[in-house]
Amino acid sequence: MSLQQQINSQLVRYMELIPGTQAFIDARTPGSHLKDNFCIIGAGVAESSRQHVHIRETSGFNIGAAGQPPGIKNSLHSHTTAELFIVFKGSFRLYWGNEGEYDAVLSKGDIISIPTNLFRGFEVVGRDYGFMYSVLGGDDSGGGVTWHPSVIEESQGHGLYLCKDKSLVDTQSGDSVPSQEKLMPVLTSKDMESFDNYTVEQMLPYVVKHSDYQSVVNDFSGIDYQQFALTGSPNSEYDFQVKSEDDVSIHAFALNNGATLPSYRRDEKQVLINFSGDTLVEVFDGEELAQVVLTTGDVFNVPKGAAISLENIRGDSFVYQVLGSDNPTKPEVL
Incomplete structure (x- = not known):
């Protein structure tokens, strides 16, 4: 395959x-x-x-x-x-x-x-x-x-x-x-x-209300998007707004006007939920490169260990990222 x-x-x-x-x-x-x-x-x-x-x-x-x-x-x-x-x-x-x-x-x-x-x-x-x-x-x-x-x-x-x-x-x-x-x-x-x-x-x-989301210093040193740390362990290096030990954590990214989140890899399992806009996801497994466009409401189960990047291609993209750890490590930016 x-x-x-x-x-x-x-x-x-x-x-x-x-x-x-x-x-x-x-x-x-x-x-x-x-x-x-x-x-x-x-x-x-x-x-x-x-x-x-x-x-x-x-x-x-x-x-x-x-x-x-x-x-x-x-x-x-x-x-x-x-x-x-x-x-x-x-x-x-x-x-x-x-x-x-x-x-x-x-x-x-x-x-x-x-x-x-x-x-x-x-x-x-x-x-x-x-x-x-x-x-x-x-x-x-x-x-x-x-x-x-x-x-x-x-x-x-x-x-x-x-x-x-x-x-x-x-x-x-x-x-x-x-x-x-x-x-x-x-x-x-x-x-x-x-x-x-x-x-x-x-x-x-x-509880964290959408109107109360607070952006954090992002993992990618970009200025054309925002990153949010929403739920996760109180012991994490991320300052999660909801501090709970759930064995999972929820993050989010707001990408506007063609913004791109550079290619990165995470140790933890991740799933993307595209909340709004159209988002181009590029996936690289070390040998092959593939792409998929997420539209509003789509869910993408990211292959574990693969590198991905996100690009806003229509509307304002807002993407939730669910990770398989409430105390995730920082991503490896490629």
């Missing part, structure tokens, strides 16, 4: 995303039944074997997305690994706590790193369809989702059953009702006491 064929296979176009509508046990629960789940890189925490996965191979983290119309919710759940969101379209009300008693609204370009061991859910508010990218830590994302007891109980009334092995049984699609010993146990009141809680004030350090 040539390098060009390889990078073409690692590109997921926004306009070609294939949603799953039955990925989780709340997929038929009224108020949660019109949501789309996207597995872009890795299967994430999708529970249905029928979920489409664009790129299956992962390298320490998964990239997914959630899309839904106004008023539709993703029900209360918790993770044991990192879950970060980048809002791409619309506005989302994120709510958290054992009963979802706290909330905050995030809009386009806002990012949140949600602490583990915390129940969370979200719904789209306003009039527009909402879409946000998700970053899930780990290759297997901790083995799945822990659902609030009310979610499991209600889902069974709509033919969806969650088993102990985290698989989803759908009786409306012909599956048999699982025996009681195979079902995922419902959390007890005692179990619920082990989960954490955060007030709105305690959650604020885990």
Whole structure:
């Protein structure tokens, strides 16, 4: 396979995303039944074997997305690994706590790193369809989702059953009702006491609003673009705006008026999410040179160890860079 064929296979176009509508046990629960789940890189925490996965191979983290119309919710759940969101379209009300008693609204370009061991859910508010990218830590994302007891109980009334092995049984699609010993146990009141809680004030350090992005001294000594260090370890040499130990970090670049980010190589696995504009990515693996143009919403899984450069070719490019470390090393500029 040539390098060009390889990078073409690692590109997921926004306009070609294939949603799953039955990925989780709340997929038929009224108020949660019109949501789309996207597995872009890795299967994430999708529970249905029928979920489409664009790129299956992962390298320490998964990239997914959630899309839904106004008023539709993703029900209360918790993770044991990192879950970060980048809002791409619309506005989302994120709510958290054992009963979802706290909330905050995030809009386009806002990012949140949600602490583990915390129940969370979200719904789209306003009039527009909402879409946000998700970053899930780990290759297997901790083995799945822990659902609030009310979610499991209600889902069974709509033919969806969650088993102990985290698989989803759908009786409306012909599956048999699982025996009681195979079902995922419902959390007890005692179990619920082990989960954490955060007030709105305690959650604020885990959020960076797009309007509050602060550029950093960039890695490339350029003056015609900006670099942002958005989420990562407090022990990193980057001054991340959200300081969280998620095993991943999120950076971004703003390239205007034909600006070019020079060729560089990183030790960490990286994925690019092209948020706006058209961006030309040139890839060099030491032997071959290849190119791909990223348009708005496209996701590119960069071959590990390859050198890349970025060039703005239309509009103002804004590109997120997700790295497979919350304490990344500086890039090697070529």
